[in-house]
Amino acid sequence: MTYSIIGSGNVGAALARQFARGGIAVRIANTRGPESIVDLAKELGEVVTATTLNEALDADIVIFAVPFAAHQALAQARASWHGKIVIDAMNAREATPEELGGLQSTDAVALLLPGAKVVKTFNQLPAALLASEPTQDGGRRAMFVAGNDEGANIAIAALLESLGFAPIILGKIAEGGSLLRYRGPLVLQKLIKQSS
Numbered sequence: 001m002t003y004s005i006i007g008s009g010n011v012g013a014a015l016a017r018q019f020a021r022g023g024i025a026v027r028i029a030n031t032r033g034p035e036s037i038v039d040l041a042k043e044l045g046e047v048v049t050a051t052t053l054n055e056a057l058d059a060d061i062v063i064f065a066v067p068f069a070a071h072q073a074l075a076q077a078r079a080s081w082h083g084k085i086v087i088d089a090m091n092a093r094e095a096t097p098e099e100l101g102g103l104q105s106t107d108a109v110a111l112l113l114p115g116a117k118v119v120k121t122f123n124q125l126p127a128a129l130l131a132s133e134p135t136q137d138g139g140r141r142a143m144f145v146a147g148n149d150e151g152a153n154i155a156i157a158a159l160l161e162s163l164g165f166a167p168i169i170l171g172k173i174a175e176g177g178s179l180l181r182y183r184g185p186l187v188l189q190k191l192i193k194q195s196s
C-alpha cells in the first residue's frame, strides 16, 4: 500500500510528521514542486519523500490536505481514480450549501472522483493538535472516520491505528459523517480514548 499527502501546509506537514513518527512511508506534494518541501522531508527523515504532484497522485491512498476549492483541480489531474482511497482532510469553510448541491462536502468531492472510495478523517482537529503525539495521558487521541464504503473505512481505521490514534468509525457520510462537517459537533473535540 502506498500513501501520499497532497498539500504541505499546516495540515499536510502535520500529517507528514505523524507518518514519520509511525515509520510509514509517504510522499508529499504541493503546487510549487518537491524542492519547496525538501527541508520538511529532510527534517522528518527517510520515510517522507517530497515528490511531484503527479507522482503523489499515483499512490493507492491519497490524502487531500488542500483548501476545499482545490479538490476540483486535483480531480482533473488524473484520468482515472479507480481503485484508490482518497482521504478528505478538508473543511469546506468557503463552500455554500448551494455550491455543494445540498450534499455533505465529502460526497460532493466523491462525485468528481469516480471509482475512488472517499473517506473523511483528519479534518476535525486543528493542525497543531494533529501534529502532536497521538498517545496522550495514558490513552490515544480519538480520530473519527466516515465514508460510504465499509472496507475503505476499515482500511483507514487500520492506518490510524498504525499512526497511534484511536479510530472511531461513524458510518456513511450522509449519516454519521455529517457530524464531521465544518462546524459539526465532532469537529474540535479533543477526545482521548483510554485503553480498555
Ligand SMILES: NC(=O)c1ccc[n+]([C@@H]2O[C@H](COP(=O)([O-])OP(=O)(O)OC[C@H]3O[C@@H](n4cnc5c(N)ncnc54)[C@H](OP(=O)(O)O)[C@@H]3O)[C@@H](O)[C@H]2O)c1
Pocket: 006, 007, 008, 009, 010, 011, 012, 029, 030, 031, 032, 033, 053, 065, 066, 067, 068, 070, 073, 074, 089, 090, 091, 092, 093, 122, 123, 124, 125, 126, 127, 128
Ligand atoms: N489549518 C488547520 O488547522 C486545519 C485543520 C483541519 C482541517 N483543515 C483543512 O485542511 C485543508 C488544508 O488546510 P491548511 O491549513 O493545511 O492549508 P494551507 O496551510 O494553506 O496549505 C494548503 C496546501 O495545499 C496546497 N495546494 C493548494 N492547491 C493545490 C493544488 N491544486 N494541488 C496541490 N496542492 C495544492 C498548497 O500548495 P503550495 O504550498 O504550493 O501553495 C499548500 O501546501 C483545508 O481544507 C482546511 O480547511 C485545516
